[in-house]
Amino acid sequence: RSLTSCRWLKDFVQDHVFSWSHLYCLYLPSAMASVLSSTPASERPAPSGVQDLCVAGEALIDFLPRETKDGDPAYMPKAGGSPFNVCIAARRLGLPVHFFSGVSTDLFGEDLYNHLGREKVDLSLVQRVAKPTTLAFVSRTAGADVKYAFFKENAADRSLTREASAAAMEGRSFGAVHMSLGAVTFEDQQMADAFAELFGAAQKRGAFTSFDPNIRGPMIAGGAEVYRAKVEEFMGLVDLAKSSDADIEFLYGQEAKLEDVAERWLKLGARLVVVTKGPEGAVAFYRPAATGTAASVSAVPPTTQPNTIDASGKAAPVVDTVGAGDTCMGGLLFGLLGGGGAASLAPQLAGGAAWDDAAAARLSDILKHAVAGAAINCSRPGADPPTSEEVAAALAGLACA
Secondary structure: OOOEOOHHHHHHHHHHOOOOOOOOOOOOOOOOOOOOOOOOHHHOOOOOOOOOEEEEOOOEEEEEEEEOOOOOEEEEEEEEOHHHHHHHHHHHHOOOEEEEOEEEOOHHHHHHHHHHHHOOOEOOOOEEEOOOOEEEEEEOOOOOOOEEEEEOOOOHHHOOOHHHHHHHHOOOOOOEEEEEOOOOOOOOHHHHHHHHHHHHHHHOOOOEEEEEOOOOHHHOOOOHHHHHHHHHHHHHHOOEEEEEHHHHHHHHOOOOOHHHHHHHHHHHOOOEEEEEOHHHOEEEEEOOOOOOOOEEEEEOOOOOOOOEEOOOOOEEOOOOOOOHHHHHHHHHHHHHOOHHHOOOOHHHHOOOOOOOHHHHHHHHHHHHHHHHHHHHHOOOOOOOOOOHHHHHHHHHHHHHO
């Protein structure tokens, strides 16, 4: 696709991407926040036993900073959005994936819809809406996290309702239902209500629920403390909570300890908490029945900084980090649902089975593969998740090195 070269556009994006350099105090009150009520464990059915994954949330166009051959600043449009990327990541690994979202009928929406179709994502739950597509302009600074400027008002991917969520779940069976935020936030009450309905209905039908707050600081108008309460309220409907360490810092402050936040989310209702840490990999927290206190397993990328790996397992420069967390999320869901014929951990997430030694070992292997997939993604421009064959080949190549 051709580059969009506009000096004024580059200046505008840089002027409108906010820097969150101030710090927040650590806030872990002793009293729990109000929590949405999940289906009681005694009333949840047995895990559905299917591998179908439903992914809900936004679909947008990322404009990635590039240069023309003459050195002029430019932007390259790329289909994206965290839920959109998770769809593709999980589908390329081999899961049957269904996308639940509003997608515009404009030219960008056509591109998004056709892109998912080419990836063989089931689009029967997609609502085509005569509203604009959300646009996200990406800004990068050496040594800093990627920043975004969003143009999202009255966008198609903000059109879901409680009624649409109930209809999407009616008569369908999923192994898991995942939702990522981003340009769409819990400050949009209509969308928050739609997601709550979706998760409640999913749990009643044998699915486990998966959630990534995927925070974009400039999108949070009410500040970290108010938004933290919204995230914690929703945690009562969540079985798997995945977050980046940067998102936890935004919500709880720079001094927050990951294990303390994970323990809190487990108390609020989550059965598994996974925190990604960029080039340091990821850590997963769970509560073994034998001890009652949180335990963890971790995985580090199979890389030597500043390099990542390519699909053959060889060292490669980092081309892009966009979509790395979403690729990891897709890998987690693939593994947890028993993708590739391996053991599923749905009994622990949807059925309340104990996290015994075998389950912990399986979780460690899932995390290792998910982190490797994210590393491969970083060797490519934009969000471009690997296939299961590529992940396997990369790990095999590393084992032989």
